[in-house]
Amino acid sequence: MKKRFTKKRSHDPIDVDITSLLDILTILLVxxxxxxxxxxxxxxxxxxxxxxxxxxxxxxxxxxxxxxxKESTVFLNNKEIGRLPASGSMPELTAALKAQRTxxxxxxxxxxTPHKLELINLVVHKEMDYSVVQxxxxxxxxxxYSQFKFIVKGNY
Numbered sequence: 297m298k299k300r301f302t303k304k305r306s307h308d309p310i311d312v313d314i315t316s317l318l319d320i321l322t323i324l325l326v327x328x329x330x331x332x333x334x335x336x337x338x339x340x341x342x343x344x345x346x347x348x349x350x351x352x353x354x355x356x357x358x359x360x361x362x363x364x365x366k367e368s369t370v371f372l373n374n375k376e377i378g379r380l381p382a383s384g385s386m387p388e389l390t391a392a393l394k395a396q397r398t399x400x401x402x403x404x405x406x407x408x409t410p411h412k413l414e415l416i417n418l419v420v421h422k423e424m425d426y427s428v429v430q431x432x433x434x435x436x437x438x439x440x441y442s443q444f445k446f447i448v449k450g451n452y
Contacts (some may be wrong), residue, residue: 298360300360327336342371359415359445360396364432366421372396380428383434416441422448 345365363371368380370389373396378388393416400413416436420429433444 332451340374341419342369342374342376344421345419347435359399359417360393360400360441361417362393362432363419364421364424364428364452366423368428371430372373380431385431385438389432390439394434395442397440414441415443415445417445417447419447 341367342363370377372392377392
């Protein structure tokens with residue numbers, strides 16, 4: 297004679313603790329909100345400057361815009377600074393960037409949400425030699441701008 301073992305099934309509801317899941321979702325939500333950029337940057341391009349192509353759409357609105365056209369003329373926020381020399385740095389550019397940084401620091405004291413002081417937008421002609429871009433970046437770094445965003449033409 298065989299014995300049959302039967303389990304008694306309980307119909308009690310199961311409790312699931314979702315506290316840790318809610319903690320993770322809250323952290324994820326805060327992270328996504330902090331990294332969201334809703335700026336609507338618009339640029340007035342200088343003459344003889346053709347931008348490179350890109351699919352990225354993130355822009356930085358409050359950083360200064362440094363433009364270099366095909367003739368190596370440098371513009372800071374649409375104001376002409378001068379022409380890049382054939383070699384070496386451009387002291388006028390470094391001085392103008394330092395003045396821009398000082399102005400941004402003064403504005404940051406007046407507003408609640410300060411703008412990043414080390415970020416600069418770069419717009420260069422698409423056929424520009426990399427050594428020119430490197431010199432502009434070096435002059436920007438000497439003025440205190442250590443983060444660069446290259447603005448290029450989008451295909452959207």
